[in-house]
Amino acid sequence: MDHRIRQKNIIIAFFIVCLLILVLRLFFLQLINKEYKITAANNVLRYEIIYPSRGLILDRNGQIMAGNHSAYDIMITPRELDAFDTTAFCSIFNLSPERLEHMLSEIHARRKAIGYQSVIFLRQVTNEQYTRFLEKSYKFPGFSVQTRSVRNYPSAICGNLLGYIIEADPAFLEKNPEYRPGDYTGRTGLEEYYEKWLRGEKGYSIYLRDVHNRIKSSYEDGEYDKAAIPGKDMVTTIDLSLQTLGEELMRNKVGSVIALDPSTGEVLTLITSTGLTTEYLTHFGAYYSQVISDPLKPLFNRAIMSAYPPGSVFKLVNGLIGLQEGVVKPETRYSCNMGYRVGSLTVGCHRHPSPINLMQSVMMSCNAYYCNVFRSILDNPAYRNIGQAMDHWQEYVKSFGFGTRLGIDLPGELTGSLPGTALYDRIYGKNRWQSLTVISLSIGQGEIGATPLQLANLAAIMANRGHFYTPHLVREIPAEPSFRPTVERHQVMVDPEHFPIIVEGMYQAVNAPAGSGATARLAAIPGLDLCGKTGTAQNPHGKDNSVFICFAPRDNPRIAVAVYIEQGGFGASQAAPVASLIVEKYLTGQIHPSRQWLYERTLEQDLITRHLQ
Amino acid sequence: MRRRDYTFFKKLDWWSVASYVILVLIGWLSIFSAVYDPEHGQIFDTTQRYGMQMIWIFGAWFLAVVILLIPARIYALFSNLIYFIGLLFLIMVLALGVERGGSSSWLVLGPVHFQPAEMTKVFVAIGLAGIMSRPHFHLKTWRGLLQVAAMILIPAGLILLEKEAGLALVLSAFIIVLYREGLPGWIPVTGIVAIILFLVSIIWNPLYVLWLCASICFIIGFLLAGRKTPVLITLVSFAGAYFLIPLLLGLLSFDLFARLKPHQWFLLLTAPLVIILLIIAFRRRIMYLKTLLLGFISSIILIFSVGYVFNNILKPHQRARIETLLGIDNDVYGSGYNVYQSKVAIGSGGFVGKGFLQGTQTKYNFVPEQSTDFIFCSIGEEWGFLGAFLVIILYMFLLLRIIQMAERQRHPFGRIYGYGVASCFFFHVFINIGMTIGVTPVIGIPLPFISYGGSSLWTFTLLLFILLKMDASNE
Known part of the structure; x- marks a missing residue:
């Protein structure tokens, strides 16, 4: 027939061109593009993560506050999942079949995102469930166990101080790229603040795997494996026995207790009540909704966040400022007839001898005295106007640590509130207020708010006669010798020579004989020279708040x-015994039998029901 | 008798036989490597795929010998019978077929699973050769064309009913045979252009596709036109109108594109132009202009029907495959998974590969269908660019031998059949290798001689050895 040479040649050319395209594409894929080689390596090697145990948190005597034990998570690999014995699975883990089905369908919905990985299916199963699962694990294709070290708490202590551990959420991962999904991180408390040291470093074992994530063999006999580095242990400044006692005393009360070592700024005890129990800490996720809806706000760390009116303990500050400013002398006497009256204004006071001098005013906590002192400070002719005097007063108070963050090593510390000219100008208008308008500040009421930590710090300032150290909770990290707590010495703006007379007042308030008008005799501990100041802060929401600050002994405290204590009533009746028992325990190591009644009385006080009404 | 045997063996195309044997052995080793597992290290272990493939290979060789013993004349003599028996088989499958892996194209005879759809290539090639080699057959008549089209499309339809779209598409390769036998060149070219236009319209904005078509038409028109100036004037005035009118309207604070999309504006301008040109073309009987304009109009229709075809006619998985090919869908864990992993396996092979049995991607089952449709990954990963290149060269060599054999047949039957064999081989090789490296869409068809599976191996053996037998007995 015809010879169609042209067609033949075109067909051959077409074949050659097409196959040449394949060759060129291969050339590009195999010789030029590197991306696929890297993907291939990642495909084959499976990095099995070994989670480190977190560093231990120890008290100042080496007792464990937060330890570790092993926990088992049941993992699921959706791509390996096959029909399995659901009845057996449910009976091991106490699941209802509907619940299991629901969980499986959730995993099914996420399977694309999970890809070829394993995700946690059941968190922290019990030891018994773990062993029962292991026996029958052949029945459950696609499920495996991952061992992880989780926190345990040998003694039930304040959870807010320690903080809890939680799986990193997407928002956290966004901000902290060094964390991977499934990692755990400390939240609140020491766990969060010292996360960097406590978390340790993850390790991994490398395995060759196939597409089903089935491990084929250990890669190069584990030569490139990396062991997990446990987190670093840390020694805190907390005295565990003191902390435990404090928490016992604060049970059924709402408020906060803080004990400091004034000579170093070390925090001996830090309690917020009601707080998180350690039981909450271990399964925080499970208790989350309960914690959030609790009217007593256990997540709120009152010790460092709550801005309370300081009440009468603030008179110490005003007295000292008055001395420094020279508007009051130790021998200055004011009379008080059940209160301070100017025109229609009355600041009430309790019954006590009159007139009194400065030392007695501290001892008896006279309101009228401090109204006079405070007015002298603000209306001091040395200043051009009240605004300037107020600013100066604010400077003084600030140097005592009020209205500022003290810099304790806990996340979430708040400043409290410290009013000044600016605030009052805003409230009343410029030049539309005077010393009488803000007279509540004289006795620690009104616009001022202090955290319990700031009040403890005030006690330390009194103890040190004019200076304080940054309160801190961690003393050392043994594995990290270069670690030093950030501690600064702060000198207040009142000279040390003005302190003894006020301290004398604090001493007399506790130790003066009966009938002298001393306010805190309940707190006295024979032989320990306790110095203290009571406060009864008005509380618009209910009964007055009970406040007490103290230090001991008087010399070399x-x-x-x-x-x-919120809604505790008189400072002397509720707060003083708690403080006193803590001081005694710390200084003598015990509660003296003669004071056992006080201990028991304090335990019995139930102030919590008032809160729930 | 002895003498005749002697010349027969001398006339047998040993080059083809040799490349056939080499390809089959490469396939066997690749399957061994792809499913290799140290626990079943024996290559002759028939519980594993490589052991089974060995049995298929021996069967195929036996088949080859049998074919070489059967006289070559019978294929031409009984071509119609063979074709109809083949059709009967396909219909039988529809009635008795067993579902396996998503397609219902399997016949089960005891322990043997068999896929008659694979054999379609053989009987269509024989049937076509039979019809087209008749003395009074003319491809360029409607009658001839319809006859041929029916012979290809009927089995294709039956295979589609068995949900084996890949194997049905293979039959489109016979257009190469038709082209060789006198089908005008513009038909296959139009087909290819249509496919390209279809793909381009999926990725690009219709405006760009329209400009592309228009520019190509202008260039062709410019080259073919007797007088060039009118073409240039048309081009300039069209482009000027396209850009200047919106600008002028803009000056009159009338925003044209707030009401119209750019491609609609383009069409609005094109419509009168095309109509005027058509009138001129028909009045003055300018042939090339008529063709060009009709081509342009059908392109526009094609472009705007793409969306409908793509979204309403194609099945979701087919859509996904096209999207993967075009790089629209980069879901490497979803529909793009196969191709992505396959590219990773081949790409990680480098120049000389990782060595026999050393491939990690294929061995650890990252690549799906690694011993059947994606067997080329194993070669690419373990033998690298060199090995893959060698395999392609072998196929090219075999294709050239087949075309040469076809061309030297005295009888048109042999030639047409030979081109049928070449077309099928080419289609399988190009699409299969192409899909593993992301050049062609994923169409599930095996790689001749190399992929695991008896049906495919035997079919290609049959195809090739019938041709070899014809060639050897060619007088």
Whole structure:
């Protein structure tokens, strides 16, 4: 027939061109593009993560506050999942079949995102469930166990101080790219603040795997494996026995207790009540909704966040400022007839001898005295106007640590509130207010708010006669010798020579004989020279708040304490005994039998029902 | 008798036989490597795929010998019978077929699973050769064309009913045979252009596709036109109108594109132009202009029907495959998974590969269908660019031998059949290798001689050895 040479040649050319395209594409894929080689390596090697145990948190005597034990998570690999014995699975883990089905369908919906990985299916199953699962694991294709070290708490202590551990959420991962999904991180408390040291470093074992994530063999006999580095242990400044006692005393009360070592700024005890129990800490996720809806706000760390009116303990500050400014002398006497009256204004006071001098005013906590002192400070002719005097007063108070963050090593510390000219100008208008308008500040009421930590710090300032150290909770990290707590010495703006007379007042308030008008005799501990100041802060929401700050002994003090009890009534009746027992325990190591009644009385006080009404 | 045997063996195309044997052995080793597992290290272990493939290979060789013993004349003599028996088989499958892996194209005879759809290539090639080699057959008549089209499309339809779209598409390769036998060149060219236009319209904005078509038409028109100036004037005035009118309207604070999309504006301008040109073309009987304009109009229709075809006619998985090919869908864990992993396996092979049995991607089952449709990954990963290149060269060599054999047949039957064989081989090789490296869409068809599976191996053996037998007995 015809010879169609042209067609033949075109067909051959077409074949050659097409196959040449394949060759060129291969050339590009195999010789030029590197991306696929890297993907291939990632495909084959499976990095099995070994989670490190977190560093231990120890008290100042080496007792464990937060330890570790092993926990088992049941993992699921959706791509390996096959029909399995659901009845057996449910009976091992106490699941209802509907619940299991629901969980499986959730995993099914996420399977694309999970890809070829394993995700946690059941978190922290019990030891018994773990062993029962292991026996029957052949029945459950696609499920495996991952061992992880989780926190345990040998003694039930304040969870807010320690903080809890939680799986990193997407928002956290966004901000902290060094974390991977499934990692755990400390939240609140020491766990969060010292996360960097506590978390340790993850390790991994490398395995060759196939597409089903089935491990084929260990890669190069584990030569490139990396062991997990445990987190670093840390020694805190907390005295565990003191902390435990404090929490016992604060049970059924709402408020806060803080004890400091005034000579170093070390925090001996830090309690917020009601707080998180350690039981909440271990399964925080499970208790989350309960914690959030609790009217007593256990997540709120009152010790460092709550801005309370300081009440009468603030008179110490005003007295000292008055002395420094020279508007009051130790021998200055004011009379008080059940209160301070100017025109229609009355600041009430309790019954006590009159007139009194400065030392007695501290001892008896006279309101009228401090109204006079405060007016002298603000209306001091040395200043051009009240605004300037107020600003100066604010400077003084600030140097005592009020209205600022003290810099304790806990996340979430708040400043409290410290009013000044600016605030009052805003409230009343410029030049539309005077010393009488803000007279509540004289006795620690009104616009001022202090955290219990700031009150404890005030006690430490009194103990040190004019200076304080940054309160801190961690003393050392043994594995990290270069670690030093950030501690600064702060000198207040009142000279040390003005302190003894006020301290004398604090001493007399506790130790003066009966009938002298001393306010805190309940707190006295024979032989320990406790110096203290009560406070009864008005509370618009209910009964007055009970406040007490103290330090002991009078010379070379070793402990400074602040106790703040919401709706506790008189400072002397609720807060003072708690503080006193803590001081005694710390200085003598025990509660003397003669004071056992006080201990028991304090335990019995139930102030919590008032809160729930 | 002895003498005749002697010349027969001398006339047998040993080059083809040799490349056939080499390809089959490469296939066997690749399957061994792809499913290799140290626990079943024996290559002759028939519980594993490589052991089974060995049995298929021996069967195929036996088949080859049998074919070489059967006289070559019978294919031409009984071509119609063979074709109809083949059709009967396809219909039988529809009635008795067993579902396996998503397609219902399997016949089960005891322990043997068999896929008659694979054999379609053989009987269509024989049937076509039979019809087209008749003395009074003319491809360029409607009658001839319809006859041929029916012979290809009927089995294709039956295979589609068995949900084996890949194997049905293979039959489109016979257009190469028709082209060789006198089908005008513009038909296959139009087909290819249509496919390209279809793909381009999926990725690009219709405006760009329109400009592309228009520019190509202008260039062709410019080259073919007797007088060039009118073409240039048309071009300039069209482009000027396209850009200047919106600008002028803009000056009159009338925003044209707030009401119209750019491609609609383009069409609005094109419509009168095309109509005027058509009138001129028909009045003055300018042939090339008529063709060009009709081509342009059908392109526009094609472009705007793409969306409908793509979204309403194609099945979701087919859509996904096209999207993967065009790089629209980069879901490497979803529909793009196969191709992505396959590219990773081949790409990681480098120049000389990782060595026999050393491939990790294929061995650890990252690549799906690694011993059947994606067997080329194993070669690419373990033998690298060199090995893959060698395999392609072998196929090219075999294709050239087949075309040469076809061309030297005295009888048109042999030639047409030979081109049928070449077309099928080419289609399988190009699409299969192409899909593993992301050049062609994923169409599930095996790689001749190399992929695991008896049906495919035997079919290609049959195809090739019938041709070899014809060639050897060619007088």
